[in-house]
Amino acid sequence: MDDFARRLILATQQGLPLTPEPYAELARTLGCDEATVLAGIEDLLARGVIRRIGVVPNHYAIGYSANGMSVWDVDDAVVDALGERIGQLPFVTHCYRRPRHLPDWPYNLFAMLHGGNRDEVMVHVEEVRALLGEACRSSDVLFSTQILKKTGLRLTA
Amino acid sequence: MSDAMALDPLERSIIDHLQGGFPVCSHPYAVAAARLGMQESELIARIKNLLQRGVLTRFGPLFQVERVGGAFVLAALEVPEADWERVLAVVNALPQVAHNYRREHRFNMWFVLATETPAGIAEAIACIEAGTGLRVHAFPKEKEYFVEMKLASRGGRYG
Structure with a gap:
C-alpha cells in the first residue's frame, strides 16, 4: 500500500474533520500542506482507491428496516451478464459473484436487497427471480436481524 | 435495531x-x-x-483497499445458539472485522474482514477459528457487478 494512501486512511478512517477546512486539518495531521492533501485525494479518487466521499447512512434509520441478502445458484455461463443487470436494479446496493461451498452452499450470486419491510424485500426477490429466469437453479434470502458491528475498515498504525 | x-x-x-x-x-x-x-x-x-443520533454511521472517504493491495472478504460462521455470546465476543474483538450481521440461516453470523494485505485475511480467519473452534466459510468476491449508491431516505417523515 503506498504511503500516502495508508496515512490518509489512518487519518480519516474515523471520518473527515467537521471543521470548515477539513483538508487543511488533515494536512496538519499528516505533516504536509493542504495542496498535497487535495492532489493526493484527487489522485486516489481517479484511481478508485477512494470510492466516494460522503455520508454513510444507517439503512434502518433512513427507513429501510428490512435487508435481505439474496443468494442464487446461477449457471456459470450467464452469471456475469445477469449480475450486471441485477446490479442496476434500484433496490440493490451490492451485487457480487462469490464461490460456492458445496454441498452446504450452492449459491454463486449475492445481491443485497433493501425495503421498508420484509414483504417489500420479498417482492424484490421475485423481481430478481423473474430476471434470472431458467438460469437460476435455487435461491435463498437471509434476512438480517441485528447489526453486530459496523465500524468499517480499521488499519492499525 | x-x-x-x-x-x-x-x-x-x-x-x-x-x-x-x-x-x-x-x-x-x-x-x-x-x-x-x-x-x-x-x-x-x-x-x-x-x-x-446514529442516522449516519460515518462521514468521509470510503476506501476500496483492494486497489492498494488490501483485501475485503465476506465470511460466515454457523454458531450454536448456546455459544452465541462467546463467539460474538471473539469475532468482534478483531479490528479486522469491519461489519458483522446476524442473519436468519444455519450460517447465522456474517462478517466482513478488511485487511491491509491478502495474507491478513488468512491470519484473521485462523485467529477466529482458533478462538471459536468453528470453521469459517470465506466468500471472497470473484466479481463485483455495477451498483451505485441510490437509497434515498424514506422513513420518518415529519407531519
Missing part, C-alpha cells in the same frame, strides 16, 4: 444528495452547503447531529 427516525427536509436532503461527491477543495462544506441551499455552519452542525 434502530427504527426509522424523524428527519426534517434539510436532513433528508443531506442524506439524499451527499452520499458521494463531497468537494475536494479548501472550503468543501461551504461548497456543498451552497448546493443544498444552506449555510456552511448549518451543514457541519447537521452532519455532527446526524452522526450523534
